[in-house]
Every structure is written in structure tokens, then in C-alpha cells.
Amino acid sequence: xxxxxxxxxxxxxxxxxxxxxxxxxxxxxxxxxxxxxxxxxxxxxxxxxxxxxxxxxxxxxxxxxxxxxxxxxxxxxxxxxxxxxxxxxxxxxxxxxxxxxxxxxxxxxxxxxxxxxxxxxxxxxxxxxxxxxxxxxxxxxxxxxxxxxxxxxxxxxxxxxxxxxxxxxxxxxxxxxxxxxxxxxxxxxxxxxxxxxxxxxxxxxxxxxxxxxxxxxxxxxxxxxxxxxxxxxxxxxxxxxxxxxxxxxxxxxxxxxxxxxxxxxxxxxxxxxxxxxxxxxxxxxxxxxxxxxxxxxxxxxxxxxxxxxxxxxxxxxxxxxxxxxxxxxxxxxxxxxxxxxxxxxxxxxxxxxxxxxxxxxxxxxxxxxxxxxxxxxxxxxxxxxxx
Amino acid sequence: xxxxxxxxxxxxxxxxxxxxxxxxxxxxxxxxxxxxxxxxxxxxxxxxxxxxxxxxxxxxxxxxxxxxxxxxxxxxxxxxxxxxxxxxxxxxxxxxxxxxxxxxxxxxxxxxxxxxxxxxxxxxxxxxxxxxxxxxxxxxxxxxxxxxxxxxxxxxxxxxxxxxxxxxxxxxxxxxxxxxxxxxxxxxxxxxxxxxxxxxxxxxxxxxxxxxxxxxxxxxxxxxxxxxxxxxxxxxxxxxxxxxxxxxx
Numbered sequence: 001x002x003x004x005x006x007x008x009x010x011x012x013x014x015x016x017x018x019x020x021x022x023x024x025x026x027x028x029x030x031x032x033x034x035x036x037x038x039x040x041x042x043x044x045x046x047x048x049x050x051x052x053x054x055x056x057x058x059x060x061x062x063x064x065x066x067x068x069x070x071x072x073x074x075x076x077x078x079x080x081x082x083x084x085x086x087x088x089x090x091x092x093x094x095x096x097x098x099x100x101x102x103x104x105x106x107x108x109x110x111x112x113x114x115x116x117x118x119x120x121x122x123x124x125x126x127x128x129x130x131x132x133x134x135x136x137x138x139x140x141x142x143x144x145x146x147x148x149x150x151x152x153x154x155x156x157x158x159x160x161x162x163x164x165x166x167x168x169x170x171x172x173x174x175x176x177x178x179x180x181x182x183x184x185x186x187x188x189x190x191x192x193x194x195x196x197x198x199x200x201x202x203x204x205x206x207x208x209x210x211x212x213x214x215x216x217x218x219x220x221x222x223x224x225x226x227x228x229x230x231x232x233x234x235x236x237x238x239x240x241x242x243x244x245x246x247x248x249x250x251x252x253x254x255x256x257x258x259x260x261x262x263x264x265x266x267x268x269x270x271x272x273x274x275x276x277x278x279x280x281x282x283x284x285x286x287x288x289x290x291x292x293x294x295x296x297x298x299x300x301x302x303x304x305x306x307x308x309x310x311x312x313x314x315x316x317x318x319x320x321x322x323x324x325x326x327x328x329x330x331x332x333x334x335x336x337x338x339x340x341x342x343x344x345x346x347x348x349x350x351x352x353x354x355x356x357x358x359x360x361x362x363x364x365x366x367x368x369x370x371x372x373x374x375x376x377x378x379x380x381x382x383x384x385x386x387x
Numbered sequence: 388x389x390x391x392x393x394x395x396x397x398x399x400x401x402x403x404x405x406x407x408x409x410x411x412x413x414x415x416x417x418x419x420x421x422x423x424x425x426x427x428x429x430x431x432x433x434x435x436x437x438x439x440x441x442x443x444x445x446x447x448x449x450x451x452x453x454x455x456x457x458x459x460x461x462x463x464x465x466x467x468x469x470x471x472x473x474x475x476x477x478x479x480x481x482x483x484x485x486x487x488x489x490x491x492x493x494x495x496x497x498x499x500x501x502x503x504x505x506x507x508x509x510x511x512x513x514x515x516x517x518x519x520x521x522x523x524x525x526x527x528x529x530x531x532x533x534x535x536x537x538x539x540x541x542x543x544x545x546x547x548x549x550x551x552x553x554x555x556x557x558x559x560x561x562x563x564x565x566x567x568x569x570x571x572x573x574x575x576x577x578x579x580x581x582x583x584x585x586x587x588x589x590x591x592x593x594x595x596x597x598x599x600x601x602x603x604x605x606x607x608x609x610x611x612x613x614x615x616x617x618x619x620x621x622x623x624x625x626x627x628x629x630x631x632x633x634x635x636x
Contacts, residue, residue, distance in 0.1 A: 008492035012478060012485075019480045019521070219474035226440040226470045227493045228462050 001232040009229075009237025010244070013211070017245065026207060027245055028252065031200030035253050038196065039260030042189040053103040053145050056093035057084050061110020068116040068161055069108050075160035079152055097137055103145035106153060107135040115172045119162050129172035147191045151350075193262040194344035195318035197278050198337040200249040201285055202313045204242055208289025209302035211238075212381065217298060235378055238286055246282030250275050264348035273354045274347050277340055277366055284336045284370035290377030294384040313337040336373070339365045392451075393418045393545050393576035394439065399448035401434050401600075408434040410600035411448070416593075418544075421567060421577040423591035425584070425620075427628050431600040432580040433473055436549050439578070440470050452545055466494065469543035473550050473580075475530040477522050483533045484509065484518040487540050494541040501540075508536040511569075513562045528555040535563060539570075546570060548579040552586060564590060584621035594620070598628050 017023045057073055059065050076082045085102070087093035093105040109115075115132040122128035134153065138146050157173050215221045224234055254264075254271070264271060288309040296302035316328060317337025332338040343362030346352040352359055394416040401409040409431045416422045426432045437443040439450055441461040450457045455464040477486050484505060491501045509518045512532040522530060535551055548567075552560045567590055570577055581587055587594050588608045596604040596611075604611055604627055608620050617623045 002495070004495060005493050008489055012481065012489055015485070016478075016480045219472055219476035220478065222442055222474075223470070223472055223476040224493070226442055226465060226468070226472070227490065228466050228495070229493045230462065233493075 001230060001236055003236075005229055005233040006236035006240055009224075009234060010241035013238065013241035014244070016211070023207060026203050027249065030203065031196070031249055031253055032256055034199065035196050035256035036260070038192050039189050039257065039262075042192055052080070053082050053149055054101065055082050055084050055149065056087045056096055056102045056105040058087045058090050058093050058105060058107050060090075060107055062113075066113035068113045072108070072112075072156060072161045075156045076152065079156065081148065081152060094137065097139065103139045104149045105137040107137075109133060109135075116161050119172050126172075131172045131174070133174045189257075189260065190262060190349060193257045194348050195341045196253050196257065197250055197274070197344055198281065198340040199314065199318045200253050201246050201278060201281050201340075202310055202318070202337060204245065204282060204285035205288045205292060205309050205313075206303060206306040208238065208242065208286050209292035209296060209306045210299045212290060212293035213296050213302040214299040216293070231378075231382060239283065239374075242282045242286050243279055246279045246285075247275060250278040262348075265351035266347050266354075270347045270354055273359065273363070274344050277343050277363055280363075280367050280370050281336060281340045282370075283374045284366070287370070287373035287375070287377030290374075290381040294377075294381040317341060336366055336369045339369075391418050392416060393420070393453060394422075394578060395449075395451040396435075396439075397449045399435065399438060399450060400446045401431075401438060401443060402446040407600050409438065409445075412597070412600070412602050413448075414595060414602065414605070416576060416578060418576050419571060419574045420592045421571050421579070421590050423587040423594035424578060424580045424597060425582075425587055425594050425624060426580075426597040430598045430628075432597055433549060434600075435597070436470075436472075436547055436578070436580060439547060440468065441465060467544045468547060469538035469541055469545070470547045471535045471538035471549060471551055475527070475534050477530055477533050477537065479523040480521060482519050482521050483514050483525070483529075483536070486522060486533055487518075487536045490537040491540040496541055504540055504542065508539045511539075511562070511566045512536045513559060528559045531555055532559060532563065535566075539566075544575060546575055546577045548577065550580055550582065552581070552583065560586075584619065584624055588620045596624060596627055603627055 017027050055076070059069065073084050077084055085096075087096070087105075090105070090107060093102070096102045097105050109132040111130050111132045112134075114130045118128055118130040134157065136150055136153065138149055158171060162171055162173070212221070215224075221234070225231070258264075264274070266274070289306070292302055292306045292309060296305050312331075313335050314337070316332035317335040317339075318341055339362040343359050343366070346356060346358045346362070347354065354360075392415045394414070396412055396414040399409050399412040400407065412431075412435060424432050424435060434443060438445050439452065439457065441457045441464065444458065452464045453467045455467075457464045478489070481489065487505045487509060488501065491505060496504060506515065506518075509515050512535055514529060514532055514536065517525070517529065522533060525533065531551070531554055535548065538546060538548070551567075552563050555563065564586070567577055567579070571592075577590075579587075579590070591608065593605065593607050594611065595602050604614075604623070606614070611623045612618070612620065615623045615626050617626060
């Protein structure tokens with residue numbers, strides 16, 4: 001493989017993107033349009049868009065009526081995002097939830113106070129903790145409440161009641177989906193924004209598939225292979241061009257979401273790691289694009305077939321994932337885009353450190369799966385795509 | 388005195404399932420010769436060219452180009468070859484100049500000489516004035532000429548041109564012919580396929596007529612005309628391959 005050749009081929013791809021309107025639209029304009037559309041539609045612009053969720057509180061025993069429990073409820077209200085209403089029993093609260101009067105119900109366990117006290121006494125000795133589960137019932141029809149309430153509950157439990165200053169690996173509390181959400185001015189767009197980075201990149205599958213299929217159809221791939229250019233040069237050319245495109249997309253989406261009021265809760269290092277994850281994810285999309293090109297007999301067919309790979313990533317791996325059923329969400333774990341969105345949500349929305357377990361695990365999964373999919377794509381294309 | 392062979396094909400056979408596209412073809416082409424490979428559609432010309440370039444793996448037989456085995460020394464062999472394929476394989480979104488320059492870069496032509504070389508070949512194929520236009524705006528004949536320029540930008544020792552003048556007007560065709568003659572004068576070996584018998588007669592030192600994958604005639608145009616008592620090469624061709632219209636590439 002020769003870097004000069006790969007760069008020459010990459011430059012050719014970049015020229016195509018800026019000279020062919022369809023490519024320019026899909027790669028550059030579409031992500032920008034979608035970001036602006038989501039921003040304007042889901043509350044990023046237009047003044048204060050903070051949503052207030054009505055949540056029912058049910059105390060399941062004496063410990064749930066303690067000072068610590070009151071502090072927890074007070075902290076929830078202090079976020080400005082949750083208003084609370086006490087219920088005498090779970091049945092009444094569930095009834096209000098099912099009638100749409102509430103967006104969620106929180107069940108405080110009888111051991112709530114002893115759990116808090118045990119953590120405060122022995123913060124570094126998990127064996128001494130009294131473990132409790134804070135149960136949540138949420139309105140499944142409300143995407144925003146399903147995404148936001150567990151995050152806020154998790155944050156308030158950790159930073160409020162338990163008094164931890166940073167993300168900790170373990171606490172005696174178990175919540176449905178605990179996370180640390182920056183709650184001020186939370187809008188639906190805040191939940192969507194990290195997914196837009198993966199969303200933009202996913203369409204590369206279509207572009208790569210169309211490029212390779214068209215070049216195969218009109219004899220350009222054959223022509224390249226009768227020069228000293230090797231298959232490795234051709235693939236490396238694509239990798240270089242689409243890695244840069246992935247980075248450009250990420251910068252454009254960042255500029256758009258920033259302009260729309262979403263300010264990532266991270267520093268420059270966090271942004272760089274986020275961009276690294278999005279850029280690595282481009283390898284996965286090149287791989288899926290090559291598999292598509294191997295199957296498709298024409299560039300037109302490549303567009304259709306690319307949706308086989310594009311749609312699962314889109315629905316299971318980007319911002320719409322949380323609104324899906326439990327099964328669908330579990331299926332999302334098999335989609336690389338899920339880990340991109342998860343990592344960016346942790347970094348940009350939850351303010352997690354780049355060294356946090358979630359971010360590192362997501363980075364590892366995205367890297368490993370992307371490289372594997374790229375290698376599979378190369379092999380499948382070599383075997384089945386007759387040049 | 389024995390001449391050095393630029394291309395040596397020994398017992399080349401290429402099967403596609405039960406079909407023999409090329410059947411035990413043997414051929415030697417000396418350096419600085421313009422050789423015409425003629426044949427009806429589907430006779431095996433393009434398959435032979437594709438085996439020569441290493442794009443297809445022969446079922447049997449060997450091919451040496453410039454003393455290099457195309458199968459075992461493929462990259463080195465391709466470095467000394469310039470190939471203009473049958474399809475007009477050019478990047479429509481690049482300009483003519485960018486297409487030619489890209490191929491110069493793929494052959495690692497040194498940067499300081501690349502610009503001059505690109506301009507030279509574009510001038511030779513009569514595209515200098517349109518070099519800055521995107522190929523998507525070119526006519527079919529212009530695309531063909533860019534394709535030839537792409538093959539020749541590296542100043543290759545051996546040039547393979549698969550139907551180089553298809554779709555060209557007489558002026559463009561004449562420019563390409565002049566360029567091929569100039570290549571021969573410079574000692575380059577040119578292997579071309581064509582359906583234009585007058586083109587083969589005008590340009591080729593020797594021609595080989597291939598049908599059903601077999602070489603059925605080989606010699607200079609004059610030798611073949613004399614042997615088959617024909618007025619021109621087209622009559623020789625019709626005598627040998629018949630009047631039945633063939634389908635396929």
C-alpha cells in the first residue's frame with residue numbers, strides 16, 4: 001500500500017462530494033438541515049423551553065417519610081424540571097399515571113433512610129451499605145419523560161441525597177436508568193442532540209455503497225486495478241476520505257447544536273474524544289457500505305439495500321432508541337451507533353469524564369465493532385463484487 | 388538479429404464455466420510493434436486484454452509483459468503498462484486534466500514532471516482547450532480521448548488500447564492515430580483491439596485475428612491480404628469469420 005496513491009484517491013472522493021449535488025446534500029446539507037429541524041421542533045430555540053414533569057411520590061414505609069426522603073423530594077423539585085405530588089398508595093398513583101395526570105411515579109422504599117445513612121457512614125465500604133431500589137413507573141408514551149425522569153432521579157440521588165460530587169461506580173441505590181443529566185433548561189432537543197452526531201454519519205453507508213457500485217458499473221474499479229494501485233490502496237483511499245468527512249460532519253453538527261442552544265457539558269478533551277468516537281464510527285459505515293456494494297447489482301439497488309443497514313442503526317442506535325420497547329432497546333446493544341450515542345450522551349449531556357467506565361467501554365465497543373465490520377466489508381466486497 | 392519480445396503469451400486459456408473465451412492462444416509481440424488484435428464480438432479479444440493486464444486470471448497458460456509474469460509480478464508488470472479499457476472509464480465529476488493527473492499520481496509520476504506530462508498527453512489527444520471542464524460535459528469521443536490520455540500519462544513502455552477510437556469523429560480519430568504512430572516511433576509497443584479494419588491496416592505492423600477464442604490468422608496486413616487474395620483487411624476478416632452477426636461483447 002502506498003500513502004500517496006491512497007491520498008490521491010481520497011482527494012478524488014472529496015471533490016465528488018462538493019461537485020455532485022446528491023452527495024453534497026446527503027453528506028453535508030442533510031445533517032445540518034436535520035439538526036436545525038430537530039432543534040427548532042423540539043425546544044432548542046424560542047426562549048425558555050424547560051419542561052416540567054408531574055411526578056407522583058409514594059412512600060412505602062416509615063423510612064420513606066424520613067428527613068432524607070424529604071430532602072430527596074425537595075431536591076427533585078429544586079431542579080425546576082420535576083413537580084411532585086404525594087400519594088398515599090401506589091394504586092392511586094398508578095391510576096393518576098394511567099389517566100395522564102402524571103408523567104411518572106416514584107416509589108420510595110421503606111429502607112430509603114437507612115440506605116442513605118449507611119452510605120453516609122461508610123461511603124467506601126459497600127459491604128456496610130443497606131441496598132435499596134427506587135422504582136419508577138413512567139408514561140411510555142412520553143419520550144421526553146422516559147428519557148429525562150430516570151436521569152434526573154439518578155442525578156439527584158447521587159449528587160443530592162448521597163452527596164457524591166462526581167460520577168461513582170456504585171451506590172446503594174438502584175434506579176431504572178440512573179444517569180447524570182444537566183437539568184437546567186432541559187428540552188427534548190437536549191436528549192436528541194448527541195444522537196444527531198451518529199445520525200449524520202450513518203448516511204455514509206449509502207454514499208460508500210453508491211460510489212463503489214457506480215465505479216464498478218462503469219469500469220472505474222477495474223481500471224484502477226490495472227494500474228499499480230492495489231485493493232488496499234483503494235480501500236485506504238476510502239477510509240481516509242470518509243474519516244475526514246466524518247470529522248467534518250461532527251464539526252458541522254456541533255456548530256449547529258451549539259447555535260441552537262445545546263452546549264456540551266464537557267471540556268476540549270471531552271469534545272476531542274467525542275469526535276474521535278464519531279470518526280472511528282465512520283469505519284463501521286464504510287464496512288456496511290462495502291457489504292451493500294457487494295450485494296447490489298447497480299447504484300440504484302445500492303441505495304435501497306443500504307437501508308437494510310441504515311435503518312437499524314437509525315432506529316436502535318440514535319436519538320429515537322429510548323422511545324422503543326424493551327426488546328428493541330435490548331436489540332440496540334447490537335448496533336454500533338447505540339454506543340456512539342451512549343458515549344456522546346455521557347460526555348456531552350451527562351458531563352461524564354473521558355475516563356469514565358461508560359465512555360471507555362463505548363469507545364472500545366465502537367472501535368472494535370467498526371474495525372471488524374470494515375474488515376468483513378472488505379472481504380465480502382473482494383469475494384462477491386466482481387470488478 | 389532477434390528482436391526482444393514485449394509481450395509473450397503462451398497457451399493462454401480462459402474458461403467461463405463450460406465456455407472457452409480464450410482457447411490455447413500463443414502469441415509474441417516484439418518491442419516497438421503496433422499489434423492489432425481483431426475479431427468479431429465475443430471472440431475473446433477483451434478477455435485476452437484483461438488477462439494481459441492481470442485483471443483476469445487465466446485458466447491455463449502464462450503471460451509475460453516486459454519479461455515480467457503478469458500473475459506473479461503483477462504490480463511491477465502494471466507499472467510498465469498503460470491501459471485504456473473498452474469502457475470509457477473516467478470520473479465524470481473530475482475535469483479532464485484532473486482525471487489524467489489522478490492516474491499520473493496512481494503511477495507515482497514525480498510531481499515536478501507530472502504537470503508537464505499531463506499537458507503533453509492532453510495536447511496530443513486534442514483536449515488542451517477543454518482540459519479544465521468536467522468530463523460530464525464532454526462528448527463521447529472526448530471522454531474516449533481522456534481515457535487514452537489517462538493510459539499514456541506515465542509514458543508506459545507497453546500500451547494496451549481496447550477499441551481506442553470508438554465514437555470518435557474523423558479529426559479526433561486522426562489525432563489518436565498520429566499519437567499511436569508517434570508512440571511506435573519512440574519505441575513503445577502498442578497492442579490495440581479494433582473493429583475498424585482500415586484503422587488496423589493504417590496503424591498495425593501485424594494483426595492477429597481471433598475467433599471463438601482461437602488465433603485463426605497472424606501476419607502483416609499485406610501478408611494476410613496476399614494469403615487470402617483479398618482487396619483489403621476487411622475482406623480477409625469476413626472470409627475468416629463469416630458474415631453471421633455476432634452478439635455479445
